[in-house]
Amino acid sequence: MVKEHHHTEKTPAEVQDRLWELAEKIDICMFTTWDGERQRSRPLSARVFRDEHAIHFLVDQEGHKNEQVEAFPYVSMAWVDSGGHKYAVVSGKAKLSNDRAKIAELWSDWDKAWWDDASDPAIRLLTVTPEDGELWDSPNQLVSTAKMAMAAVTGKAPDMGDNAKVKL
Incomplete structure (x- = not known):
């Protein structure tokens, strides 16, 4: 039986820290967009910058994900360390x-697999501003969810909520 929504002793700040840490450590995520009809996913290398409250990707100017992001800017990114659950x-x-x-x-x-060098005019920057996060830090258990708003940038106090939901 899978236990859903099992919450841990982690504080909201620890949940935030862990989400940023895993994203940075694992690197490759499944990046999911919406095309108006269905979801589309593909693996992308994430450049994680917590101090900028941003996750950056280098992408080619050609590609359906670009049109999808421009039409429907909300995306999701999933990082998996299957060995460590x-x-x-x-x-x-x-x-x-x-x-x-x-x-x-x-x-x-890593980028040389796709382009000759950084000056290639076909390269585009895709930047995601994180808003929400979920963390599973052990087998089959949703450890915590986090509200990933811009507290660090805006200086607003985090809204702790009932559920270890935090603003990042």
């Missing part, structure tokens, strides 16, 4: 840009 799901609002300086800053050897 750890799962993090984060949703938020995505925005596509052609920020060449940020693209150059994020460039890594």
